[in-house]
Amino acid sequence: MDSTLNAADPSALDPSRAGWTPGREGPTAHGSLYGGLSFWHETVGDLAPRAALDGDTQADVAIVGGGLTGLWTAWYLLERDPTLRIVVLEKEIAGFGASGRNGGWCSALFPRSTASLEKAHGRDAALAMRRAMIETVDEVGRMSKLIPCDYAKGGTIAYARSRVQERAARAEIVEAQRYGVDDLGWRGADAVHAAGALGAAFDRNCARIHPAKLVRGLAAALESRGVRVLEQTEVLRVDPGVVTTTRGLVRADKIVVATEGYTATLPQSHRRILPLYSLMIATEPLPDTFWDAIGIPHGATFTDYRHLLIYGQRTADNRFAFGGRGARYHWGSAIQPQYDRSPRVFEHLRRALVDLFPSAAEAAVTHRWGGPLGVPRDWHAAVTYDSATRIGRAGGYVGDGLSTTNLAGRTLADLLTDADTQLTRLPWVGHHSPSWEPEPLRFLGANAGMLAMTAADLEERVTRRPSVIAKVMGPLVGH
Template identity: 55%
Template structure:
């Protein structure tokens, strides 16, 4: 089979500059020191840092499709300091440092991920959004975070960065880099192979148990087994309720002209969003396209994961309408690519990383869409845990956190889709009332 099946998954896959022909599957049952399930960012960063720190380790990475098939190759391209749940100063500091570590490691491995650290501007376009922006900055100040970490911008300062309609103000953080996600993940796969790691693609894992991984092509026994499957975790036996796979949809425009970019902004390739409840996100690519995505696709019953987004045409249309509402100059610009991917949401919305030394089972995930950088922090933390080191990373509060399981169906399906609808209603409510949403307040109490 050629690589065409995977090269057409998204704009990022199409422009990754890589051969998508799968690496060989696991040839037979084998023994390893560390078996890693999943060749996305989490699995590959873990393999990278382990191989770097302990070159003699026998490390095997097992991937059901090809490296970068999942969210690592399809996301919005934000390498940010965002973390999906409240965190203390040490966790935040680690996340800020991780943005620079991704850039450092990519450069060291010769990976051209089209990285540009322009920061993130998050617009406030209603009074309720401006109130949330101010509250976010006040909270940051109460935790000792200064202007160099998170700043409140007035309209003029916001417009100098991004000229969207209706802007009242914005928040800005320097701690984000725009990247080409598929170039990064494919570069990482090549890098770990150069370090002696065995990467087996087209090798579906069915079951993970202490010191043992069962695949379609044989069994891998190992001292340590790392689950790095994020939104695909429910496909593993016994993990059906560990995370909820929720799809995020993305589109990319044709390259914009210089005059169009002069009207939009993002001169330093800043990433952008706004303070609405139903998340949107965007970036300017290295070839001057605008990539824009958001939530809104329904959760599929039974945690079903899809690559067919044809029935989500209304979600894509709403994304385009939102993009034109923000930037009317783009009304006639062609949308050249539409795609989607699945992210993993734990029941308490808290990402975690950990290792049970009694069983040898390790894990990382639950990034809620903030995984481009968090996976790198996870990889370095898993390195330290596997090697038995006590370091500042192993003392962070997300280490060994255990999220509760999601409810069984049909409660899971009803609750998650009700939450998505509530987020949309909350934004509509705020546009009408010009006050913070009552619906959003109730939703926050239910989801945290």
């Protein structure tokens, strides 16, 4: 996105109105239309596509998807065996999808709660998963010394702005303590500065990141180690030992499928993952005095306890990067560039930001973007490897992927090299989620769920009691 564009001009920000098709016609930022994907892409540097596959080839490991899951898998595979011939296949450019467009939270959050994991897998397994996620935040921090990505571990401030939300926050803290996690604590109203906040839960296990710097830097680092990162190469199908693309066949002993929200575009896995859109805005840079007044230091991320999720961070250059759910699911799990932009949702996000921080009312919104994340039917992220077909998969992060992808990459590297480790014994390894329903049930259910979360927030505001709707929906969304 060209920073000289007028944010008040919808056609300047909406690719569907501007005739924008990724990687297909004239340049914008950095010599590539990919600069228009998000604020992160605009500010990451060169986005010119790498070379595509130029005919049939062979590899030890073929990785489908140039996002963080695939790239981390390649990185840790090389740590285990530097002689491996690895090919990464990407339809657009590395970091095109959620890996390059997300909210920049490297957190210890897992799509299913610890309590839910305990019910499904037992207490020891649930605790192991939680510890692994916490350790992953620091692992990404260690990697950020090699791949600069504005990593700053400032924690997450989760505001409680009603008595119902305060009870939910305090219950979350008590639950964390029950699992032996003492990194979650309460801050009183005098220590937080969001409008109407009665206090906030503070979780130390989260870092702010510039996601496009991480994913693009990781791709470049892999190339320097001999990995072939092939862009502009669309995968048509995956079979044992062979990946079929529009530009030739890749024969490989082992294959990893790491397509997250775009999994639905492959006919073989159309109902495995539901692509759900999350949208974001970014403001102009704001002075340090502004941030001091609202109590958000560098490295901090923030949210609150509403049911229709919001998330934000203070960027390295002092902007709000703020996002949330609310965009509808599209029939047939369709993914189109125009779905990245929804004026209704962008306006909802601007109002939500100003509602939290009224002093941000005059801040210009300079960037608007979005993209699909991947949602499994039971909201349970998973890593799998079939030793018979020699095909591995990972995904279903439901927006919690910036750290979870790293854990997935390390786990897949262990599985593909036949290592028996603590990671390969985690409860998400080998989990198989049920398929999503066929249409129209998928369309009706997904959008009804979104409406239910909106209704749950309204219910709590009116009744001042925990939402009955949210309680009914809880088991369906990982709680």
